[in-house]
Amino acid sequence: MDTIALIIPEKNLIYFGVTYTNEGTYRWQIPNISGRSLNISRFMKILSTNDDEKISRDDLSLRFMSRQQTRFIVQYIYSFYTDNYIYFITNQPNDIEQKYFLTKIIRFCRDSSYSIIRTYIEIPLICFNSEWIIKTAEIFLNDNNEKILIGHFTRKDGSGGTNVCLWNIQNDIDRAxxxxxxxxxxxxxxxxxxxxxxxxxxxxKDESWSVPINDDNLCPWIINDRLPYPIGGTTPAIGHLSYENLLETSSTLQIYSFGSSNLIFQGLTNGTFKLGLFDLGVNINWFYSYPLSTQSPILSNVIFDNKTETFFLASESKIYRISFSGDCTSRLSCDECLSSSNNPLCGWCTLNQRCTLANNCPLNSWQQENNQCTHIVNVQPLRASIDNSQWINLTLTKLPQLEHNEIYQCIFTDKTISANTQAIKLDHNRLSCPTPSKNIHVHQDAHLIVRLSIIKWPSNISIATVSEFTFYNCSSYSSCISCRTEIGCQWCSQRCSSMCTETLLQCSSFELLNSSNIFLESNQSVEIPLKFYSIQYDNRIECRLNETIRGLVNSNNICKICEENRSSIRSGNE
Structure with missing residues (x-):
């Protein structure tokens, strides 16, 4: 038996929506909807809508006609209330002909002095189209303190897919x-x-409805109707599609408040659970997905312990406890911890400069705003040679205080290297540290891009990080011209280096004095006049010619050239 209960605390009252089953001797006596007392003296008794013993009394309940009670089956899925109304969400046949199944939303007035039937109305609740029916629903408040209904829908034919729709209660549902x-x-x-x-x-027709009613509470107009008849409206309340995935099928989908965020938990029928951020109207940002050891559906009752930030969930055969503590501690910097693409359960603890869950840090030291992180705003220079160590000046937004015996360090890392140097404090937000004198190796490439981090040592607490700091290798350049394309490299003593004592204004070069074509005859010498620039005359100069030698391709597609010395090739042998 599917039963939904809704407690109205200020009235000490509980409403039940009960799906009919054949179980129980007195099952036919149980109303489909009823309001019952939570007072000890009248506990679980259906309230009377008229306490005058002298006249016929009606109770706070709704019963289907006896001939329809066992045939017209309504599944009650969710219930909530506002200042004026009680709402139930159901999956049910469209009418007594039962041609198709759909989701509806029921509403009646909260005033318990009148019977439910007098103000009862139901209308279709549609997400995307009528082929989808609701599986779970929840109510949340948006930034304007308006109630928002969130519905999780699946295809009614069981073919898979997940849709999530939103309704503003006042603007979308009550207006419908x-x-x-x-x-x-x-x-x-x-x-x-x-x-x-x-x-x-x-x-x-009723003349009282011919004029606009500028009131959120329609109950006085409805109750004044002399005949208490329920209404089955046909105009649907159409939701705003917030999330759609036609390939995956959800077994459960729930929303949880966490600080200023709304977490959305999705359990799939294949045993995978997903966690995301839901901004109540724009999109869902999934940040975590994990397949459990079981491949059976995750059951609907998922518990989130807000204090320890732990999820408790179950499949058909196992119970799981999911904590994100390790996911937080693996994030070493404040920026990495608080990045919008990362886990919103994590926060930066300013007390110990670590990424933690909220319950692992004093409340006034735990932050989730990225603009509160310490950032490196300037690095001079942002590149250095591996040939020699040089000082780097770093400007930060702020510098955390050092504990006893702590120092600042610069750490240069990539996938294969890690080198650190001690930093000195220049003033309240500036540090200076040298580049490593060893452990930095640039092999064949001219550049090595590393991550530069500022830490407190020996606690190894990360303060701030620059994702790209470049080391360059002057010795990888073999010519003067290529050497001078790298800022910081100089060509001296016939090699490229960052440590030059010579001053070379430009690279050596030359040009032909005679720009006309020069023809060279085999085995003959010829003088070619050249003009040189920036050359040291005490150096030996050697002229080299690049030769082009022709050959013949024979019937076997083999190219044949003269087997003698190339300088003896004559035109007749080409």
Whole structure:
């Protein structure tokens, strides 16, 4: 038996929505919807809507007609209330002909001095289209303190897929209810009675509905109707599609408040759970996905312990406890900890400069705003040679205080190296540290990009990080021209180096004095006049010619050239 309970604390009252089953001797006596007392003296007794013993009393309940009670089965999925109304969300046949199944939302007035049937109305609740039915639902407040209904829908034919839709209770749902009332009472269109609660009869025009009602509470107008008839509206409350995945099928989807964020938990039928951030109207940002050891569906009752930030969930055969503590501690810097793409359960603890869960840090020291992180705003220079150590000046937004016997360090790391040097404090937000004199090796490439981090040592607490600091290798350049393309490298003593005592304004070069074509005859010498620039005349100069030698391709596609010395090739042998 599917039963939904809704407690109204200020009235000490509980409402039940009960799906009919054949179980139990007195099952037929249980109303489909009822309001019961939570007072000790009248505990679980259905309230009376009229306490005058001298006249016939009605109780706070709704019963289907006896001939429809066992045939017209309504599944009650979720319930909530506002200042004026009680709401139930159901999956049910569209009407007594039961041609198709759909999701509906039911509403009646909270005033318990009147019978439920007098103000009962139901309308379709649609997410994307009528092929989807609701599986779970929840109510949350948006930034304007407005109630938002969040519905998790699956395909009614069981073929898979997940949709999430949102409704603003006042703007989307209550307005749809009012439109359906006006269709019935102002225009006289449609029927009321619903056929499974009371026999259908045509809607009747009512002059009181001919003028706009500028009131969120329609109950006074509804209750004044002389005949208590429920209404089955046909105009749906259409949701705003927030998330759609046609390939994965959810077994559960729940929303949890965490600080200023809304976490969305999705359990899939294949045993995978996903965790994301839900901004109540724009999108879902999934930040965690993990397949459990079971491949069976995750059950619907998932518990989130806000204090320890731990999820408790179950499959058909196992119970799981999921903590994100290790995920937080693996993030070494404040920026990495608080990045918008990372786990929102993590925060930066300013007390010990570590990424932790909230319960592992004093409340006034735990932060989640990225703009509170210490950042490196300037590095001069941002590149250095591996040939020699040089000082780097770093400017930060702020510097955390050092504990006893602590020092600042610069750490240069990539996948294969790690080298650290001690930093000195220049003033309240500036440090200076040398580049490593060893342990930095640039092999064939001219550059090595590393991560530069500032830490407190020996606690190894990360303060701030620069993702790209470049080391360059002057010795990888073999010519003067290529050497001078690298800032910081100089060509001296016929090699490229960052440590030059010579001053070379430009690289050596030359040009032909005779720009016309020069023809060279085999085995003959020729003088070619050249003009040189920036050359040291005490150096030996050697002229080299690049030769082009022709050959013949024979029938076997083999190229044959003269086997003698190339200098003896004659034109007749080409």
């Amino acid at each position: 209810f009012e439109d359906n009332y006006r269709t019935c009472y102002s225009m006289g269109i449609g029927k009321r009675g619903l056929a499974f609660i009371k026999p259908n009869e045509p809607c009747r």
